[in-house]
Amino acid sequence: MQRRRFIQGSSLLAATVLLPQCATSKQGKADRLRTAHIGLGFQGRSDLEAIASHPSVEVVALCDVDARMIAxxxxxxxxxxxxxxxxxxxxxxxxEIDAVIVATPDHSHAPASLLAMQMDKPVYCQKPLTHHVSEAREMDRVARERKLVTQMGIQVHSFYDYRMATELIRSGIIGKVDTVRAWSPKNWGYNGPQPTKSDPVPEALNWDLWLGTAPERAYVEDWYHPTNWRKFLDYGCGTLGDMGVHIFDTPYNALELDVPLTVMNECRPPNGYGFPENNIVTYEFPGTDYTGDRLKWVWYDGPGAPAGHPELQLPNGDALPEQGAVFVGEKGRLLLPHFMEEPRLIVDGAYQNIDAEIADAAASLKLGEPIRNYASESPKHYHQFVDACLGKDETSAPFSYAARLTEVILLGVVAGRFPGQTLHWNAESAQFDEAEANQYLAGDYREF
Incomplete structure (x- = not known):
């Protein structure tokens, strides 16, 4: 079988992944969408069910490196x-495929998605969009050039409370915002040693395909596949990549931010294998219409997060939500729990009643009454993608947006390689001023 490079002419993944010569793309009928699903683990199955629940979807292909997942x-x-x-x-x-859904480990997001997009297939890709900054920029470029329908899997982007918070912030309820503090106590890090053993690869698993473009590594049972890969540098993006995308999304969108000027991560020294278990990442963004001249953003993750700070103290001695964000503005603070809880206004150390403001925002956005049921609400983000592919809607998290949000997240991940050092980001050149950090913006892709 003849083979060719999968990204011809791309500076990103050229000379990396090989594949058989591809068939010509064929457009689907206007009243149905034939979907192919890459990755069928926990999130992949959830994506499959949500996409397939749309009455116009026909699932035509299932793909996973583990036959047990397909079964x-x-x-x-x-x-x-x-x-x-x-x-x-x-x-x-x-x-025979009209759209592709990608729900693999992070390191395979870009290789699979870019290949599909180069065949002019709309793509729904799970978060974070990519494993490397260079991949995010490439996915954005290809999607724009080919005018493809795209959507990143941040389902809560379409939920009532997040849209509500965006409207409240833009209405000026706390004035211009100068700081955002966000947190998650999840621990997708690993501070221990690398395993020295290797285990037999299960007969149902193609370990070479699971590794994909990542470096060769021995299989260790229950260590990487199917669930723990987020902890390790070669495959995931740590807690920041997992939960940061969700929790950053609403403040990032509401404040109309772009990419930061600087980033600094307070964490343990790098061990070259696992992500730090605790991170405090501080970004400085250029100002927008909804912020001061600069915006400070602080992210806390890992066991015990967030660290104590006066801006995180709630009235009446209340405990913070397990995960969430606080906007700090000229007139007060807005607390946004993650997730399915209304935002709460805090002024002069006391909660303020904002029922009228919430009612006005709900009416403006035509939100109706809140429905706080993940099972019923989650499919809306997927169905929006399907309808957009059929020319009936537009996606709310296309790659043009998702790539920039992902870039922000990944800059914080890179900063974990240089604990306590402020890195300066040049958005135009997509490079750090600190040259030693630029080696982590792209991958060293293995042929497989």
Whole structure:
């Protein structure tokens, strides 16, 4: 079988991933969308169910490197063809696929998505959009050039309370914002040593395909696949990459931020293998219409997060939500729990009643009454993508937005390699002023 480079002419992934010659793309009918699903682990199955619940969707292909994952869902979609290699799937079924959903570990997001986009396929890709900054910029570029429908999997972006908070901040309820503090106590880090053992690879798992473009590494049972890969540099993006994308999303969107001027991470020294278990990442952003001349953003993650700070103290001695964000403005603070709770206004150390403001915002956005049920609300973000592919809607988290949000997140991840050092980011050149940090903006891609 003849093979070719999967990104011809790209400075990002050229000379990395090989695949069979691809079939010509064929447009789907206006009243249905034929979908292919890459990655069928926990999140992939959730994505599959949400996409397939749209009445216009026909699932035609399922792909996972672990045959056990395919077996768990194939009975529900008996007419879908099964594959272990997404390159083969896209080669053999290119003309029968209208859109691709990617829910692999982070390091495979860009290789799979870019290949599909180069075949002019709309793509729904899970968060964070990519594993490296260079990949995020490339995905944005390709999507724009090919005018593709795209959506990043940040389902809560479409939820009532997040849209409400965005409207309240833009209405000036706390004036111009000068600081955002956000947190998650999740621990997608690892401070221990690398394993020295290796285990037999399960017969159902193609370990070489799971590694994909990542460096060669021995299989260790229950260590990377199927759930713990987020902890490790080669595959995930730590807690910041997992929860930061969700919790950054609303403040980032509400304040119309772009990329930061500087970033600094207070964490343990790098060990070259796992992400730090605790991070305090401080960004400085240029000002916008909704902020002061500069915006300070502080992210806390890991066990015990967030660290105590006066701006995080709540009235009546209340405990902070387990995860969330606080906007600090000229007139007060707005607390936004994560998730499915209304934002709360705090002025002069006391909660303020904002029922009227919330009612006005809900009316303005045509939100109706809040529905705080994840199972019923989550599919809306997926259905928005399907409808956009069918020309009936627009996506709210296209790659043009998602790539910049992901870039912000990944700059904080890179800063973890240089604890306590302020790194200066040049948005135009997509480089740090500190040259030693630039080696972590792109991957050293393995051929597989």
């Amino acid at each position: 768990e869902v194939q009975g529900t979609y008996p007419n879908a063809r099964a594959f272990e290699d997404y390159r083969v799937m896209l080669s053999e079924m290119g003309g």
